[in-house]
Amino acid sequence: MPLVSLADVLQPALSDGYAVAGLVTLGWEDMHAYIAAAEAEDVPVILQAGPSCRAHTPLPILGKMFRHLAENASVPVVAHLDHGYTMEECREALESGFTSLMFDGSRKPLSQNIDETAAIAEMAHDAAISCEGEIGFVGYADGEKSAGTDPDEAATFARQTRVDAMAISVGNVHLQQDKEGGLDEPRIRAIEAVTDIPLVIHGGSGVPVTQRTALARGSAICKFNIGTELRMAFGAALRIAVNADPGRFDRVQILKDTHDPLVAATRKVLRAFKGE
Structure with missing residues (x-):
């Protein structure tokens, strides 16, 4: 099945009451497992492909990897640039075959974020692909603190940028390893009341699974980004594989042992976002 755009998968999710997982990749092993799980x-x-992935593997290579997996998959696949910080980076992703660009101008003043996001959304739409923007700032566990999304600013942002999806800050945090937090549902409802585009939760690993399911089925949140949770599953499987035989040194054989555990962990994540 050929690659599809972000709008292609999020608009049906918005209409039919489910969410789609944005799975953060780091290499071939996790990409392959994610497709198998889907x-x-x-x-x-x-x-x-987020910043750490791009630091390890160039965008043109990632584009070819995503395209190869999509063309051989039986389900729709989106090739998504996560946290693109510049027009140049977004253009390179577009030219590398990505079908969705996420521009992160959330650290910038509102007017600058709107102007730059709108320019990238226009570039994406001219190429018949999608654009995700971010309003409010989603912080990091043990790092930068969040700044919650203002509903009135979200309405202005959505209207003026014409993005296909909007990432919001409503209590979510990047790189959170536990699920002891929770999202600010009154703020989500206030944002929903003033805009009609699909909403995105970054830092979805820290959101309790029951809340993920409830919001996937009963809100405009149509995309949850999941990274840390599955990286932890991969790391645990890799540790077991390495320690099982101290004499084994072939990394291809070692990495094969991470596939089934990562598929199982990913399937559990995906089930929580399905509609009723």
């Missing part, structure tokens, strides 16, 4: 659950999936 096929097993028969759901679309968004493969995401």
Whole structure:
């Protein structure tokens, strides 16, 4: 199945009451496992190349990897640039075959964020692909603190940028390893009341699973980004594989042992976003 755009998978999710997982990739092993899990659950999936992934593997290579997986998959696949910080980076992703660009101007003043996001959304739409923007700032566990999304600013941002999806800050935090927090549902409802585009939660690993499911089925949140939770599952599987045989040194054989555990962990994540 060929790659599809972000709008192609989020608009049906918005209409039919479910969410799509944006799965943060770091290499071939996790990408391959994510596709296998999505096929097993028969759901679309968004493969995401974030800053740490791009620091390890160049965008043109990632684009070819995503395209190869999509063309051989039985479910819709989106190739998504996560946290693009410049026009140049977003353009490179577009030219590398990505079908969705997420521009992160959330650290910038509102007017600058709107102007720059609008320019990237226009570039994306001219190429028949999608754009995600961010309003409010989603902080990091043990790092930068969040700044919650203002509903009135969100309405202005959505209207003036014409993005296909809008990432919001409503109690979510990047790189959170536990699920002891929770999202600010009154703020989500206030944002929903003034805009009609699909909403995105970054830092979805820190959101309790029951809340993920409830919001996927009963809100405009149509995309949850999941990274830390699955990186932890991969790390645990890799540790077991390495320690199982101290004499084994072939990394291909070692990495093969991470596949089934990561598929199982990913399937559990994907099930929480399905509609009723």
